[in-house]
Amino acid sequence: DAGVIQSPRHEVTEMGQEVTLRCKPISGHNSLFWYRQTMMRGLELLIYFNNNVPIDDSGMPEDRFSAKMPNASFSTLKIQPSEPRDSAVYFCASRLGGSASGSHNEQFFGPGTRLTVL
C-alpha cells in the first residue's frame, strides 16, 4: 500500500507566486483533510472533504487559499498569491468513513510538503 502521496515534497517560491500542492489519498478512503503545521501554531486543520465535497473550510486562513477535490483520488491546495507567512509544512491526510460514522477512524498522513515563500 503506497499510503497518502503528496507532491512536491519541497517547494521554494517567491512572494506573490501561485503555489499548488497535490495529494493522492489512500484508495478507498472517502475523507480527506488538509493541515498546516508551523512551530508557532502547531498542526491546524485547513479543510475537510467527505466524498469529494468540502464539509468544513473554516480553517482556511483567507481567500488566497483554495482547495479542490475533483475526484476520489486527487486533491489540490492552492495559494495565490503566496506570502512569506504561508511558509509551513502542509500535510494531507485521508480516512476511511464519513463524518459521524468514521469519526474515530485513523487518519493516515502523507509525508508533507515543506513550503518556503521568500
Place this chain on the structure above:
Amino acid sequence: QKEVEQDPGPLSVPEGAIVSLNCTYSNSAFQYFMWYRQYSRKGPELLMYTYSSGNKEDGRFTAQVDKSSKYISLFIRDSQPSDSATYLCAITDSWGKLQFGAGTQVVVTP
C-alpha cells in the same frame, strides 16, 4: 485559548525511564482521544486512541483519560532512543474533526 493545551517540552529522559505526557481540553463534547507520534520530517502516525475514561494499554504505551477533569495522559514505559519523537494529543468531536495539541518533543538519551 486553544481547545487543547499541551506542553511543547522538550522533555529529555534517560533510556529506560518512564515518559509521562499530558494534555488538557476544554470542550466536553469531545468524544475520541488519540495520541499521534511524529518523527522528524515525517507525517504524524496514530499511536493509540480511546473513547472512555480509564486506561488503555498497548505494549509499553498506556493512554489514560479522565473526562471529569478533561485531562488525558500517555505513559511510555522502558523508554528507548527510538521513542524520540514529537507526541501530539488529538481529540475529535462526533464529526471527526481533530483538534491537535501543540505536541511535546521527547528525547530519550542512551
